[in-house]
Amino acid sequence: MFCKVRVADDTLVIIYKLTVTSASASPLCTLLGSDSTSPLLSLEEYIPAFASSGSVGYPMSAFPVNAIDGALCVVGVSPEPARDYGIFHTHYDSSGANCGSAVFVIFVYIVSTVVLLQAINHVLESSGDKQLSRCICVAILCSFVVLEVYDYFVLSSDFSFFGKSMRVFDFISIALLLYGIEVYGREDQPDAEVVTNYSPPTTSRA
Amino acid sequence: MVQVQGILLICAAMVASIFPLVLDSIHNKLQVNNLLAALIYILASASQGVITLYKEKSIIEYALYMDIHEMSARLFQFQVLFALLLMPLFYVLQGKSC
Numbered sequence: 001m002f003c004k005v006r007v008a009d010d011t012l013v014i015i016y017k018l019t020v021t022s023a024s025a026s027p028l029c030t031l032l033g034s035d036s037t038s039p040l041l042s043l044e045e046y047i048p049a050f051a052s053s054g055s056v057g058y059p060m061s062a063f064p065v066n067a068i069d070g071a072l073c074v075v076g077v078s079p080e081p082a083r084d085y086g087i088f089h090t091h092y093d094s095s096g097a098n099c100g101s102a103v104f105v106i107f108v109y110i111v112s113t114v115v116l117l118q119a120i121n122h123v124l125e126s127s128g129d130k131q132l133s134r135c136i137c138v139a140i141l142c143s144f145v146v147l148e149v150y151d152y153f154v155l156s157s158d159f160s161f162f163g164k165s166m167r168v169f170d171f172i173s174i175a176l177l178l179y180g181i182e183v184y185g186r187e188d189q190p191d192a193e194v195v196t197n198y199s200p201p202t203t204s205r206a
Numbered sequence: 207m208v209q210v211q212g213i214l215l216i217c218a219a220m221v222a223s224i225f226p227l228v229l230d231s232i233h234n235k236l237q238v239n240n241l242l243a244a245l246i247y248i249l250a251s252a253s254q255g256v257i258t259l260y261k262e263k264s265i266i267e268y269a270l271y272m273d274i275h276e277m278s279a280r281l282f283q284f285q286v287l288f289a290l291l292l293m294p295l296f297y298v299l300q301g302k303s304c
Contacts, residue, residue: 184212
């Protein structure tokens with residue numbers, strides 16, 4: 001949500017760390033973090049816009065190797081430092097990969113997503129707009145606190161209130177945000193009728 | 207209308223959260239990256255909200271009978287395809303090079 005906009009840089013670090021540790025859990029994430037010196041199939045040969053920007057290009061030749069690495073990382077196999085699969089080469093530094101915990105991170109991610117969706121479903125079914133906005137307020141406040149705790153214990157070593165990490169503007173922002181959501185949820189919104197009920201065709205051939 | 211007041215307050219919260227970054231980037235040119243990251247983050251969230259509203263508008267407007275699970279699956283497939291197509295762009299935007 002909007003509450004941690006100030007720490008977008010920190011949030012990006014969190015997301016980056018999660019994606020890198022979790023696996024480079026999916027081959028796609030691994031691909032994003034890959035480096036290659038092989039010019040074999042790089043995009044700069046095919047897309048002039050990339051070639052005009054100097055050395056910037058996309059190491060297409062590393063695609064298969066990184067996809068294999070990512071797939072193995074999902075099941076907990078860390079990539080070897082040096083790999084060479086025939087014509088495909090990859091040279092990214094895989095020494096920081098910690099694929100042993102990939103399964104755990106993926107499991108926690110799936111479980112938390114399911115729990116979150118169940119909670120939202122429960123709130124939507126059992127209460128009105130006012131309770132929903134209160135729940136959103138609580139969720140945002142919790143995420144704010146959790147991110148600050150993460151910031152304190154993991155990201156910044158020299159934590160101090162209103163110092164490097166947290167500023168008075170964060171508290172102004174979170175207060176305005178919570179009050180805004182509270183105001184927004186004061187009136188019930190009109191119900192919109194959404195036709196999404198689908199009755200599968202009957203297959204009776206009698 | 208109460209909802210509009212709430213939205214204005216939420217917008218004020220967003221401005222308050224970005225304001226220190228603007229000050230930082232004025233004092234220190236190196237902090238412009240943080241400001242850009244925050245702005246891109248907000249724009250991405252805003253576009254996601256607009257897209258969700260458009261989806262609901264389309265569902266109400268066309269009012270066709272549909273399997274909601276199939277629609278979710280189709281949307282997910284399009285997301286994966288879109289991410290695959292944009293992947294080289296993400297790589298370059300990260301500042302990485304061969």
